[in-house]
Amino acid sequence: xxxxxxxxxxxxxxxxxxxxxxxxxxxxxxxxxxxxxxxxxxxxxxxxxxxxxxxxxxxxxxxxxxxxxxxxxxxxxxxxxxxxxxxxxxxxxxxxxxxxxxxxxxxxxxxxxxxxxxxxxxxxxxxxxxxxxxxxxxxxxxxxxxxxxxxxxxxxxxxxxxxxxxxxxxxxxxxxxxxxxxxxxxxxxxxxxxxxxxxxxxxxxxxxxxxxxxxxxxxxxxxxxxxxxxxxxxxxxxxxxxxxxxxxxxxxxxxxxxxxxxxxxxxxxxxxxxxxxxxxxxxxxxxxxxxxxxxxxxxxxxxxxxxxxxxxxxxxxxxxxxxxxxxxxxxxxxxxxxxxxxxxx
Numbered sequence: 001x002x003x004x005x006x007x008x009x010x011x012x013x014x015x016x017x018x019x020x021x022x023x024x025x026x027x028x029x030x031x032x033x034x035x036x037x038x039x040x041x042x043x044x045x046x047x048x049x050x051x052x053x054x055x056x057x058x059x060x061x062x063x064x065x066x067x068x069x070x071x072x073x074x075x076x077x078x079x080x081x082x083x084x085x086x087x088x089x090x091x092x093x094x095x096x097x098x099x100x101x102x103x104x105x106x107x108x109x110x111x112x113x114x115x116x117x118x119x120x121x122x123x124x125x126x127x128x129x130x131x132x133x134x135x136x137x138x139x140x141x142x143x144x145x146x147x148x149x150x151x152x153x154x155x156x157x158x159x160x161x162x163x164x165x166x167x168x169x170x171x172x173x174x175x176x177x178x179x180x181x182x183x184x185x186x187x188x189x190x191x192x193x194x195x196x197x198x199x200x201x202x203x204x205x206x207x208x209x210x211x212x213x214x215x216x217x218x219x220x221x222x223x224x225x226x227x228x229x230x231x232x233x234x235x236x237x238x239x240x241x242x243x244x245x246x247x248x249x250x251x252x253x254x255x256x257x258x259x260x261x262x263x264x265x266x267x268x269x270x271x272x273x274x275x276x277x278x279x280x281x282x283x284x285x286x287x288x289x290x291x292x293x294x295x296x297x298x299x300x301x302x303x304x305x306x307x308x309x310x311x312x313x314x315x316x317x318x319x320x321x322x323x324x325x326x327x328x329x330x331x332x333x334x335x336x337x338x339x340x341x342x343x344x345x
Contacts, residue, residue: 002116002330005254007319010341013167014316022165022316023324027308029160031104031127033153034306038102038146040129043091045084045105051077054228054287055086066110080110083305085229086289088130089266093298102131107305118254118320119310121327130266130303138265138300140210140236143243144178146302147208150247150261151176154311161315168317171252177204180240181211181222193222197248201257205250211242212262214278227275228284230264234271253319260311263304269294320344 014022034040048068049055056065056079065079081087084107091103107128114120133142158172179200181193188196201207213225213232223246225232230244244264248257267275272293276282284290292298309324320337322329322344329337329344337344 002333004333004336005118005256005319006336006340007253007342008255010253010319012318012323012341012343014165016343016345018165019316019318019323022161023312025164026157026161026312026315030153030157030311033156034127034129034150035104037149037153038104038129038131039100040102040104040131043095043103043105045107045128046081046087047108048078048080049087051079052287054284054289055090056081064113066112081107082109082111083107083124083126084128085226085266085303085305088128088303089229089298089301090289090292092130092132092301093292097132097299099132099134099137099299102129102301102303104129106308116329116333119258119313121309121321121325121329123325123327125308125325126305127308128303128305130301132299133265133302135300137302138231138234138243138268140238140243143210143245143265143302144208147176147178147245147247147263150306151206157311158315168315171205171314171317172249173205175206176247177207179207179209180238180242181209182216182240184209185216185218185222189218196222197257197259201248201250207248207257208245209248210236210245211240212244212246212264214241227267227279227281228272228290229266230262231267231271231275232264233275233278249314251314253317258310258314259307260314261304261306263302265302266300267293268300269296 067077067079069075069077104127107126109124111124162168184196212223213221232242232244234243235241246259247261248259251258309321312324320342326345
């Protein structure tokens, strides 16, 4: 069932032509700065991968991948990617990328099980990036240093957009506020995870929540994660479990937080086996990706995805992701958006 957040009286700051220009400026400027900050080179990525290789991202483990048979391969099935979390790591190995350097790509996906709304559509576009690290860098402080570099690229993009479009005023916080999901749970023990995100992001405006995927003190995870890409089970130097997290920014037009990035230090062989066991997914160890990781032919890495349309929403002060990308929406949502002065592309 779709869900529409109805903004306060809303008037787009940019018309349709300015919006299209703004999308182009945002994407070009940000990806150049991201590449420079993290020392990433652009690579070409697949839209689909073979079923049964373990290369597709399983997200929370319940979403269905869009798939189709390949006539010239005896009916073998291909799956449209959910994201490229595992494919990127294989690519790092195949391209022989050295520690301190990495790759990024434009990832386009179809997620048929999304609940459609202001922030979710059937079409997903993001910058997927991955960087080789050393064993010594598998720690929380290194993760935080990478988050700060990404945020520096976001701040520069904000400055550029405000210069280009005077109607857009600065909105990003000076710094990122870091908090572990367990600390957040203790802070708001009677709230749901989404309510906690709302409260902490409304207060600090830009927040990175660490430790996403593993059980917290109440036995429940803050949010679900597939067990075979982010490391959410390793004990970190602050005494909590997890070397991953989500970056959220407060968005005034909708009076809510927007998750812009999910990222983390990736599993090594030890944490992969541990998380597969915790998730009851031990059979995945025989898949192509998992075999390569367990045999040591994949590098240690850190990586994530950054939503392109959501980032443009933030900078262009939009109330609906359909103002940024062309997708399919329920008729009642289109009618309600028209009534609320939200022009869907």
